[in-house]
Amino acid sequence: MNPIPYGRQNITEEDINEVINTLRSDYLTQGPKILEFEQAFAKYIGSQYAVAVANGTAALHLCTLALGVQPDDKVITTPITFAASANCVRYCGGEVIFSDIDPETYLLDINKVRSLLESSPSGHYKGIIPVDFAGRAVNLEAFKELADEFGLWLIEDACHAPGGYFLNLNGEKEFCGNGKYADLAIFSFHPVKHIACGEGGMITTNDEALYQQLLMLRSHGITRDKSSFANTSNFATGTSSDNYPGWYMEMQELGFNYRLTDIQAALGISQLKRADEGLKRRREIARVYHHAFKDDPNIIGQSGIIDGHAYHLYIIETENRLELYNYLRTKDIYAQIHYIPTHLMPYYKKMGWKEGDLIHAENYYKKCLSLPMYPTLTDEQQNYIIEVIKSFFSSYE
C-alpha cells in the first residue's frame, strides 16, 4: 500500500484543463477568473462579498489591517490553531491574548472569553478571532452577542470549515463565513484544505466598506475608482476631478501585493464545483471512524459525529499518542498533530506565555492525533488504518 498522508488534494482532469485554458488566455493575473471565483465562492458560503488573496495568512493580515489593529491592541484567540491565526495580530503590532479551549469541542471556550472581558476595564480588548477548528463550526451567534456587549470585532478563521455550519437559536443552519455574525471570515486554499489552489485564500464579509478597503489593501493600497480619488486635480495635466486621464490612479493607503493569480483562481473555481461532494465523503469517513472507536477504551476522545462539522481533520485522543504515532509510521500511515499550542511556541514564550497557562489546550495536545481524512481516501485504506490502530492497542495491552 502507498503511504497514506493525513490530508491531500484531489486534482481531476477537468481541474487540469481549466488551468491550461487560463494559461492560454490573455490574463495570468488580474483577469476575469478572480471575480468569477469570488462570486462563486460568496454564493457557496452565503456571504455578500468575497475577496480572493494570495493565501490564508495574507487574508488574516488584511483583516487585521482593515479592522485597524494598532500597536498594543489586545486580541483574543485560541491556542489550538495554526500559528497564523494569532500572528496576524502581531503583524499590526497588537498583542495576542490566548484563551483556553473547551476540552469537549476543542474550540475557544466562550465562557473563558467572557470572564476575561468581564475582569478588564472596558475597551481593554479590541477583537476576538474564533477558529472553526478541525471543521467544527464555532457558535458565532453567541460570540457576536458577547462581542457586541463589549464593543469588539470578530474575525472568523474558517480555514478548516468551508461548507460547515452551526444551528442558530431558531434552529437554522448558519454556514461558516456567511458574514452574518463575524465582521470578516477567512479561508485557505492550501492543498490540505477542502479546496486547493496550490496557495490561495479568501476573505468573506457582508460589510461593503470593509470589502472596498480589502480590495484596495490587496493591491498596494491603489485605487482606480474616480469617485474615491483624494487629489482634486492631476498635477501633470492640471485636469480636474471630473476629467482624470486614463492612467491616473492613487495609492491611498499602505497596501501589499496579496493578489491571487488567474491560474490559481481557475483551479479554485473548478475545485469549488466538487466542494459538496468532497464534504459528503469527509462526513462518511468521519462516521466510519466514529463507529470504529466509540466503544474502544483506548480512545478517550474523538471528533465524533457533529451536525455541520466539515471534517478538515478527524481527531482521536489517546494516552499512548507518541507510541501510536510512531507505530502508524512503520505501517505507512502518516497521522499528524494539530496543533502544538501556539502560546508555547518560542516566539510567544518570549512574550511571557508558559506551560501551565492554558491547561485544557495543553492536555489536549498531549493526547491528540489527526487521522487521515480526505475525500479520495478509499474504504480499503480507511479499514486498513482502523485495523492497524486496533492491532496496536491489542499488542500494547
Ligand SMILES: *Cc1c(COP(=O)(O)O)cnc(C)c1O
Ligand atoms: C491553513 C491555515 C491558515 C493559513 O492559511 P495559508 O493559506 O496556509 O496561509 C490559517 N489558519 C488556519 C486555521 C489554517 O488551517
